Amino acid sequence: MRLLIGAGGTGGHVYPALAVAEVLHKSGDGHELTFIGTRGGGGFEKQLVDAYDVPFAAYGEVFAGPIVGVNPLRAISSMVKMGLGVLQAWQFMGRHKPQAILLTGGWANVPVALAARVRGIPMLVYLPDIEPGSTIRVLSRFAEKVATTVDASAPFFKPGQIVATGYPLRGAFMTATREEGQACFGLDPARKTLLITGGSRGARSINQAVEAILPDLLADGIQVIHITGQLDWDRSQAATADLPDATLYHPLAYSDQMHLAYAASDLAVARAGASTLGELTYYGLPGILVPYPYAWRYQRVNADYLAEHSAAVRLDDEQMADTLLPTIRRLMYDEGTSVQMKAAAKALGSAHGAQNIADLLLEMAQ
């Protein structure tokens, strides 16, 4: 089959797309996979696609930009780019003749969806979050089916349009063990491990809240894997330069070994991006989830979903100064709570999301 996969912007859109591409590539059925993302759009999909172990037959680039939530001048410029993007996507599809298309979000998907509609190519959209943002709402109008992480997304779409497939995990996630994770990050197996992550771009407010309590965490003997995000790395390094005993502190700007970080950890403090719905749950890892204020509506829904299922605790940005340390201590040291949260998280996880989405895409291509 000839299949086109498109995603744009952040890791939260691109990794699910790559996870599905990986399943299709490894099926051994010789599918021809092509990828389409932004050109000059500020997204880092090209970098992630190039670094990933799936050979794409071609990489198409389209102009795109945000239309909602930006000033009118930027919206007009984005619309011009989208117009060009439709033409670029249309030409790309003409050259590669995909039989079906999978889109996982980001503005780069909009011109692709329009071009696919003109060419009459069946389209599957994957929504990683529970509640769709403006891009997925637009894309879903052109899509035959919408794959979702959980069936709680059904009310946002046409009756019968969604298939709850589960979150698509990358292949490496399936085999990671705690021991491998401990070896990878140089951790002491006898100690508890706390993972801090602000999603694919990092989160300064979480970084600062964690830096303020690091001396207490390290004095407790907790070891900390702290993924700061590239943008906040220098500031965070300077802020933690004088830690009294830094041997338990493991800072990183970005990790391409997230599966091992999860596998090695006992608790995560994280933004409530969609990955928490699929990745924390797969590892049965309890989370303290801090929704990103500027994606508040969507991330709050993700965090609340996990909290309502007793798999996580939601904390808001402004609560962290007072409650982050006591919440970490409670979830780390109260064995009853910890065991119950791990089981609750695990019960929500699924290993089959990528395969389910790949099957759905192939069915549509046929």
Ligand SMILES: CC(=O)N[C@H]1[C@@H](OP(=O)(O)OP(=O)(O)OC[C@H]2O[C@@H](n3ccc(=O)[nH]c3=O)[C@H](O)[C@@H]2O)O[C@H](CO)[C@@H](O)[C@@H]1O
């Ligand atoms: C600010 C913003 O708009 N965030 C959105 C963005 O978040 P973001 O891109 O952060 O998305 P997610 O939290 O869903 O996913 C992050 C992905 O990056 C990976 N990772 C992260 C850090 C790292 O060092 N290495 C690494 O590989 C994680 O394992 C995960 O697979 O897309 C998500 C999916 O639509 C949305 O839910 C978020 O609301």
